[in-house]
Amino acid sequence: xxxxxxxxxxxxxxxxxxxxxxxxxxxxxxxxxxxxxxxxxxxxxxxxxxxxxxxxxxxxxxxxxxxxxxxxxxxxxxxxxxxxxxxxxxxxxxxxxxxxxxxxxxxxxxxxxxxxxxxxxxxxxxxxxxxxxxxxxxxxxxxxxxxxxxxxxxxxxxxxxxxxxxxxxxxxxxxxxxxxx
Numbered sequence: 001x002x003x004x005x006x007x008x009x010x011x012x013x014x015x016x017x018x019x020x021x022x023x024x025x026x027x028x029x030x031x032x033x034x035x036x037x038x039x040x041x042x043x044x045x046x047x048x049x050x051x052x053x054x055x056x057x058x059x060x061x062x063x064x065x066x067x068x069x070x071x072x073x074x075x076x077x078x079x080x081x082x083x084x085x086x087x088x089x090x091x092x093x094x095x096x097x098x099x100x101x102x103x104x105x106x107x108x109x110x111x112x113x114x115x116x117x118x119x120x121x122x123x124x125x126x127x128x129x130x131x132x133x134x135x136x137x138x139x140x141x142x143x144x145x146x147x148x149x150x151x152x153x154x155x156x157x158x159x160x161x162x163x164x165x166x167x168x169x170x171x172x173x174x175x176x177x178x179x180x181x
Contacts, residue, residue, distance in 0.1 A: 003066075004152040005075040005141035008165040013128055013136050019163050020115050020126065028114040031058045035108045036094060037174050041101030046180065049077075051172065052102070056090050057112075063093065074153050075170055108132075108173045119159045122152075131173050138165060 010016055020027075036054045045051055049068035054061065060083065067078035084093065094104060110131040117124050127139040140159055144152035160168070171180065 001079075001143050001145060002070070002076055002149060002152075003079045003141055004144050004149060004156055005139055006156050006160050006165075006168045007075065007137055007139045007170075008160065008168055010128070010136040010138045010165075013130075016128065016138055016163060020117060023117050023119070023162075025115040025117040025126065030111055030113045033057045033110050033112050034090070035110075035173070036090065037105040037108070038097055038102040039105050041103070051174065052097075054090055054093050054097075059086055061086060061089055061093075069170070071149070071153065074156060074168070075172075076149055076153065106174060106177060108177055110173065117159070120155045122155055124156065124159055129173075131176075134173065134176055137169070137173075138163070140165075 017027075034056045038052045038054075039045060040050075040052065051064075051066040053064045053066070055064060062081050062083045064079060064081040070076050070078075098104065108131065110129045113128045115126040115128070117126065122142060124140060124142050126141075129137045129139065131137060140156050140163075142152050142156055160166075169176070174180075
């Protein structure tokens with residue numbers, strides 16, 4: 001499966017929330033996420049457009065590999081995410097990865113509020129993020145098989161237009177924090 005995502009800077013979070021409520025979105029409560037990114041000991045993830053991340057979200061912890069982007073418009077990429085033991089294990093996993101030669105690159109801290117909406121016959125997930133040091137963003141994403149990427153991208157773009165979002169930001173939060181790209 002691939003993640004098809006568009007991200008937009010947001011000036012008025014409350015206006016986006018009202019529009020989503022008008023689309024009968026189901027909202028989740030806010031949660032703090034801490035994303036710790038790692039550099040591979042033998043290959044340059046910035047050059048290969050990959051990422052390895054440990055994420056603590058509330059009481060949950062997961063490790064995620066993000067493959068290179070596969071299109072020019074959205075952030076469409078293969079993603080493998082595996083849940084692991086609770087949040088206290090984040091430092092243990094960091095110790096393991098650094099013992100294997102990985103280096104911690106940076107942490108990105110954000111407050112996220114999620115929503116789900118049915119759009120054009122499919123489930124679309126949204127996240128309103130306040131990223132420490134960067135500001136507010138809206139992420140719109142869906143999952144798709146390789147054969148369905150074009151339709152999924154069009155669906156995400158249509159919802160973005162409906163919400164009045166323009167000028168998608170293709171860089172990851174890590175790239176934005178580091179000032180890359």
